[in-house]
Amino acid sequence: MSDKYIAKSSAIASRLLGGEMMIMSAVDSTFFTLNPVATVIWQAADGRTPLSEIVACQVCTEFEVDPETARRDVERFVEELSGHGILLVSEHSIPDSATSPSEAA
């Protein structure tokens, strides 16, 4: 997998509820809930950790899935959430200023 960086968009609301993440887009009010695996990826989306590292260190180890399945599922997850604008994806690391709701953003 070519390295990508993922970060949470600033235009969202999110909260952990009983181990699953609730996310709502502030752009179009679309609402998502993430299962525990997706929640782990979401929480690791800090804009600095390469996606490959998230898959290897968090998904594969914590959930005992084989790397190929994990990679495919994560790619799909990232594509879907970025399609809704709630996850930012870049070839380079993403600064905090892009992901934090602020007037300066």
Next chain:
Amino acid sequence: MQEMSQRALDLGVPMSVHFDITYRCNERCVHCYLDHDDHGEMTTGEIKRVLDELADAGTFFLTLSGGEVLMRRDFFELLEYARHLMFNVRIKTNAVMIGEVEAQRMVKLGVDQVQVSIYSHRPQVHDAITKLPGSLRRSMEAIRFLTQQGLRVTIANVLMTANLRDHAGVQALARALGVQYTLDPTITPKMDGDTSILNLRIPGSELNGVFHNENLVGNVEEFCAAPPVPDEDVMEGYPCSAGHTLAYISPYGDVFPCVQFPLPSGNVRRQKFLDIWNHSSELNDVRSIRAKDLPVCSTCSHVGTCTRCPGLAYMEGNMRGPSTADCEKSFHRTGIRSANMLRREGQEDRPISSGPLIHIQPMTAQPVVQQ
């Protein structure tokens, strides 16, 4: 979303919090239930600490309201802080102080939606209710700024005797502006128990017209249908989300089950929010109530479909009792008398009154402002 609400209920999470950050206001609406003097609002630091506690408690939906939120000079600082904590933020405002710059700031900070109170499409009626000359023009301008920035706006139209005929005009305004419209015929007693403003409530006969107007309620036949026979699920059900997944916090830190349910349950200046939420005997009492425990309502044919508000019932003197305003609504919606009406007819041995919509019993004023 339904699923998440159920999960929050099962887990006992305060998923929604209505936070009045000030009672001060630049309008003086005739029907307002608040005391607008500042009796010692929480400071910026105190509010930020409470927001931290709410995030830790699992709150997702945060409504910032007042008074007028923009009367606080630190409003945008608080908003930015709340958004850093990833709340879904909704703002209730009269919008008079929102210009283009404020609208842009709200969008940048990712506000989910803004609800603006509009009483009439006619300036002389709206401004007479708010007692602020020019307020309709300024609120309308603000709505345009907000929608131009792409923010979702809802016009909230509180209906009372003074603007009884104007809901169609306000609805047309909302349509022209491309915003949502919501109508609310509820006028509540003042928070100190004073019931004088209840004479602004629209009379029952007019309520009948509102409930049979398809522009307001959609499918009239469905909306006004006779209630189905209540089953076991109904009798085991909770009255509403107040105290279950919803809490209210006043500018002085008082915690209630809901903005319309002034049962003092704790104060975040003295206790952690989660301690109040988990251990307050008042909240636990509210949570213990099922429909089957309501002495009058459990015998009422409307019990499964009534909008009975336990907060209004509390203000009438008994949170397990009927809410007269909702009895009137159920009656005028369906034409079927409520158990409460039948009981009172029996007691008074006379037909129900066609007089004012509400007869509130005197209540002991509850201290809502600590200190």
